[in-house]
Amino acid sequence: MDVEVLVDAYDALRARFWNKTFWLPGNWTWDDLKRSNTPGSPFYPDLYDLYVVFPIAIALFLARLIWERYVN
Numbered sequence: 811m812d813v814e815v816l817v818d819a820y821d822a823l824r825a826r827f828w829n830k831t832f833w834l835p836g837n838w839t840w841d842d843l844k845r846s847n848t849p850g851s852p853f854y855p856d857l858y859d860l861y862v863v864f865p866i867a868i869a870l871f872l873a874r875l876i877w878e879r880y881v882n
Contacts, residue, residue: 830840843854 828840830838834840834842845854845856
C-alpha cells in the first residue's frame with residue numbers, strides 16, 4: 811500500500827473530525843478557545859490539564875488498597 815495514500819486518508823479524516831462547523835457554534839473558532847492571560851477572560855481547559863488526573867487516580871487507588879488490606 812502506498813504511504814502517500816495513507817497520509818492523504820489520514821489528513822482527510824483529521825480535517826473532517828476537527829471541522830469547526832461540527833464542534834463549535836457558528837460564531838466561534840478554535841482560536842477563541844485558546845488560553846489568554848488577560849484579566850477577566852474566561853478560563854478554558856487545556857489537554858495538559860489531564861496530566862493531573864493520573865497521579866490523583868493512582869493515589870486514590872493505593873489508598874483504597876491500603877484501607878481494604880489493613881483497616882477492613
